[in-house]
Amino acid sequence: MNDRTPVAPPALDVRDVTVRFAGLTALDGVSFTAAPGSLHALIGPNGAGKSTCFNVLSGLCRPDAGTVTLGDTELTRLAPHRIAALGVARTFQNIVTTQGTVADNLMLGRHAKSRAGYAASALRLPSAVREQRAHLARAREIAELTGLGHHFDSPVGLLSYGDRKRVELARALCLEPRVLLLDEPVAGMNAAERARTADVVRELRAELGLTIVLVEHDMGLVMRLADDVTVLDFGRTIAHGTPDEVRQDPEVLRAYLGTGTQEEEAA
Numbered sequence: 001m002n003d004r005t006p007v008a009p010p011a012l013d014v015r016d017v018t019v020r021f022a023g024l025t026a027l028d029g030v031s032f033t034a035a036p037g038s039l040h041a042l043i044g045p046n047g048a049g050k051s052t053c054f055n056v057l058s059g060l061c062r063p064d065a066g067t068v069t070l071g072d073t074e075l076t077r078l079a080p081h082r083i084a085a086l087g088v089a090r091t092f093q094n095i096v097t098t099q100g101t102v103a104d105n106l107m108l109g110r111h112a113k114s115r116a117g118y119a120a121s122a123l124r125l126p127s128a129v130r131e132q133r134a135h136l137a138r139a140r141e142i143a144e145l146t147g148l149g150h151h152f153d154s155p156v157g158l159l160s161y162g163d164r165k166r167v168e169l170a171r172a173l174c175l176e177p178r179v180l181l182l183d184e185p186v187a188g189m190n191a192a193e194r195a196r197t198a199d200v201v202r203e204l205r206a207e208l209g210l211t212i213v214l215v216e217h218d219m220g221l222v223m224r225l226a227d228d229v230t231v232l233d234f235g236r237t238i239a240h241g242t243p244d245e246v247r248q249d250p251e252v253l254r255a256y257l258g259t260g261t262q263e264e265e266a267a
């Protein structure tokens with residue numbers, strides 16, 4: 001296997017994406033670029049279109065207009081498994097694994113990378129056994145990277161909520177993605193678990209050089225981790241910029257706080 005050869009991650013480019021559900025425009029000409037190796041946050045109030053955007057990026061939803069490209073490859077009309085095979089992995093906001101051990105879950109994630117056929121695996125041919133061992137070793141490394149190393153052989157059902165949610169993150173990393181789509185990675189966690197997960201995201205980004213797109217309601221986390229932020233409201237992009245820029249943007253304050261300016265807010 002040559003899974004760990006560092007390859008410069010490609011940019012993920014979203015151009016003029018529109019998605020309509022019956023009478024509702026969930027995304028209205030949304031554009032942004034997640035630069036190679038950057039962490040790009042997608043934020044906005046409830047119903048702004050963030051999940052719809054992730055569904056477009058991961059192939060679960062076909063846009064009515066617009067394109068998504070990864071480097072030179074257009075993803076827009078590809079099936080989710082083809083997009084995953086091109087190196088775009090996703091975590092889901094509401095999925096928290098409860099079955100099997102951490103190792104079992106991570107090996108499920110490695111399954112897509114397996115080259116040995118079913119017969120070779122069932123017959124335990126030496127090549128299949130070697131491959132299995134290499135996958136297990138890599139799964140253990142990913143568990144270490146995500147702070148789950150000491151839980152590798154533990155049943156997931158016995159872990160804390162924060163650790164279980166990080167199993168989902170580790171499973172996505174087992175695909176050796178070039179782009180990671182993180183959908184509310186700290187939702188439901190307590191303060192200590194949030195801080196731990198923020199450290200993990202920071203570390204794995206430095207270690208693996210991934211391009212990360214993050215949807216998260218925890219603004220403290222977004223502001224600490226993101227290089228760039230795109231703000232959606234009612235399916236439209238209302239601001240782009242660094243965390244400091246969007247934090248002071250009057251449109252963003254209006255969308256989140258229902259006020260026009262910081263001065264009005266302070267008044």
Ligand SMILES: Nc1ncnc2c1ncn2[C@@H]1O[C@H](COP(=O)(O)OP(=O)(O)OP(=O)(O)O)[C@@H](O)[C@H]1O
Nearest residue numbers: 021024025026044045046047048049050051052053
């Ligand atoms: N399958 C669907 N059918 C009809 N409407 C939908 C569908 N999916 C999303 N919507 C609508 O599209 C809009 C955008 O929803 P979306 O879930 O993308 O927002 P969001 O920013 O992710 O919100 P939240 O922060 O609450 O998760 C909402 O008005 C939602 O009700």
